Amino acid sequence: MEQKIHPKIKEYQEKQEESKVEVPKANLVTLKIKKYNPNKDSSSSYQNYQVPVEKWTTVLDALLDVKQNLDHSIGVRYSCRQAACGSCGMKINGKPKLACFTKISELDSTEITLEPMDNFPITRDLVVDFSRLFANHKKIMPYIMNNESEISNGTKEFLQDPKHVEEYIQFAGCIKCGLCNSACPTMAMDSSFVGPQALAQAYRYVADNRDKGKDNRLKVIDESHGIWRCHFAGSCSQVCPKGVDPAMGIQLLRGYLLGFRD
Amino acid sequence: MGDNDNKEGFKGMANPGRYGIERVAYWLMRITGLGLLAYFIAHIYETSTILDGPSAWNAMLEMTQTTEGHIFLTLVIGMCVFHTANGIRLVFGHAGYGVGKPGRPDYPYPAKSLNMKGKACIYASIGIAALAMWYGIAVMFGV
Numbered sequence: 076m077e078q079k080i081h082p083k084i085k086e087y088q089e090k091q092e093e094s095k096v097e098v099p100k101a102n103l104v105t106l107k108i109k110k111y112n113p114n115k116d117s118s119s120s121y122q123n124y125q126v127p128v129e130k131w132t133t134v135l136d137a138l139l140d141v142k143q144n145l146d147h148s149i150g151v152r153y154s155c156r157q158a159a160c161g162s163c164g165m166k167i168n169g170k171p172k173l174a175c176f177t178k179i180s181e182l183d184s185t186e187i188t189l190e191p192m193d194n195f196p197i198t199r200d201l202v203v204d205f206s207r208l209f210a211n212h213k214k215i216m217p218y219i220m221n222n223e224s225e226i227s228n229g230t231k232e233f234l235q236d237p238k239h240v241e242e243y244i245q246f247a248g249c250i251k252c253g254l255c256n257s258a259c260p261t262m263a264m265d266s267s268f269v270g271p272q273a274l275a276q277a278y279r280y281v282a283d284n285r286d287k288g289k290d291n292r293l294k295v296i297d298e299s300h301g302i303w304r305c306h307f308a309g310s311c312s313q314v315c316p317k318g319v320d321p322a323m324g325i326q327l328l329r330g331y332l333l334g335f336r337d
Numbered sequence: 338m339g340d341n342d343n344k345e346g347f348k349g350m351a352n353p354g355r356y357g358i359e360r361v362a363y364w365l366m367r368i369t370g371l372g373l374l375a376y377f378i379a380h381i382y383e384t385s386t387i388l389d390g391p392s393a394w395n396a397m398l399e400m401t402q403t404t405e406g407h408i409f410l411t412l413v414i415g416m417c418v419f420h421t422a423n424g425i426r427l428v429f430g431h432a433g434y435g436v437g438k439p440g441r442p443d444y445p446y447p448a449k450s451l452n453m454k455g456k457a458c459i460y461a462s463i464g465i466a467a468l469a470m471w472y473g474i475a476v477m478f479g480v
Contacts, residue, residue: 192343263345322448326430330432
């Protein structure tokens with residue numbers, strides 16, 4: 076297949092020919108994108124695309140530039156472009172990151188390898204299937220369980236002081252981007268592991284003083300592919316883009332099961 | 338289809354280089370655990386030779402007095418010391434101690450659980466294991 080040249084690069088080259096001015100090479104990067112369609116391809120392949128970038132260009136900006144100008148067929152999922160929706164997680168130069176939250180300039184490389192996140196089935200190219208992540212999230216019952224519902228008639232709202240909010244607020248910031256599950260060494264070996272995302276969310280609700288479902292949740296995670304498979308490698312917290320720190324949540328949650336917390 | 342499953346597998350689990358010293362400690366903990374298990378099995382075999390009489394026992398002991406035997410025992414010392422020291426760190430961590438206190442995260446969101454205390458414990462475990470190995474070498478090789 077003939078490699079298309081980005082219109083802006085063509086423009087630079089033409090200008091260079093006309094005025095003999097050197098094209099600023101530092102502003103060009105090559106995106107090496109892993110392409111794979113499970114319904115069509117027997118194996119994956121890499122395609123290179125050269126794009127011009129500015130110092131504020133994010134990986135997602137560059138990807139969308141490639142889609143617009145060089146190859147419309149690249150499969151990429153995105154939505155908010157501001158690290159709030161958790162849609163554009165992918166492996167950038169070997170590490171799981173959000174494409175919209177990663178600037179090309181901070182990667183310090185002129186060749187950027189983009190691959191789908193590990194430990195998730197591939198839907199197409201850079202898009203992975205989150206069914207298992209959402210199923211595990213659902214399994215830990217991610218809602219306040221309390222018979223004295225604050226929305227039923229005659230009951231007051233549940234009041235909470237700031238001290239109690241501090242106990243869980245960082246874990247409520249999870250955007251379900253799946254980066255933690257992708258970096259987890261246990262997930263790499265065991266697809267049935269409930270995963271750092273769901274475990275951190277279990278802690279989020281267990282630590283909430285409005286919630287009365289602690290025993291039910293602990294029962295769900297206290298099983299052979301549950302919390303005991305975490306070995307505190309900390310990679311989940313290393314890659315979390317929102318400061319959720321799943322490794323902390325998991326260890327604190329384990330404290331409940333071991334009887335150090337109540 | 339294998340490629341579609343996209344599980345990182347053993348290669349990803351065993352790759353210690355990408356996620357900081359905590360991932361290196363995780364990798365060392367696994368390797369030393371397996372090494373100590375292998376040593377335990379070998380040790381049971383070694384001591385069981387006593388049942389075959391004094392000559393079999395002495396022949397087995399002689400094997401440990403070779404250069405290879407000393408290198409092997411030096412590695413066992415290192416594995417044992419690292420696994421114990423890092424294991425103590427993990428016992429506290431798994432109980433929820435030393436992993437930081439939950440609170441409102443601020444940009445750039447440093448993970449409190451991967452704090453300096455934990456890192457210092459990992460480096461100390463590696464350092465103590467190296468010292469113990471050095472002492473073992475000094476005793477066994479008479480350095």
